[in-house]
Amino acid sequence: NAGVTQTPKFQVLKTGQSMTLQCAQDMNHEYMSWYRQDPGMGLRLIHYSVGAGITDQGEVPNGYNVSRSTTEDFPLRLLSAAPSQTSVYFCASSYSSLKRGYGYTFGSGTRLTVV
């Protein structure tokens, strides 16, 4: 039972480089999302998807792109990395976003450093 799998676990980028953080879930969850975690700020929503082919912006979307071509995968792309994007990134999925009681399953995170 893999749950939510994120790769890579660690990454160092130079300013201006691009990269893709991978996220895959095997629970047939409809809803997937990306959060970033910064000290003292909890988790902030970057982008989310309520189903294949549907994505939308969260609280802090600037500098990030997403796509959802399949139910299972939800990659996060950094277009031109900046030091302000140094953070820990979490992918999360849920059975549904249409009812408020569903909890999320989180991946183990990607620790990104931009130098």
Next chain:
Amino acid sequence: AQSVTQLDSHVSVSEGTPVLLRCNYSSSYSPSLFWYVQHPNKGLQLLLKYTSAATLVKGINGFEAEFKKSETSFHLTKPSAHMSDAAEYFCVVSGRMDSSYKLIFGSGTRLLVRP
């Protein structure tokens, strides 16, 4: 709009003593509330959730939380702390954004357990 405030950024207890992590919420409707735990360098794990059923919610590892509407609180408690409880704890409310529900995180409380 929905929000959560975790009243303590750090809580320190001795092993075997009670734990109290405080959370206040703001919601324009009856909320769903969650507590998540994050152990060092790990992802987030759901401890418990409240979804308008019983106001006293029992979770994993002996934790429980009580929903108090009159006080807009959802404090997390445990009768006796264990060393393995040392982690960061997030109070979370499910809030409506556009046409779907999102998790809105508090800033976290780091629990330290002294031997």
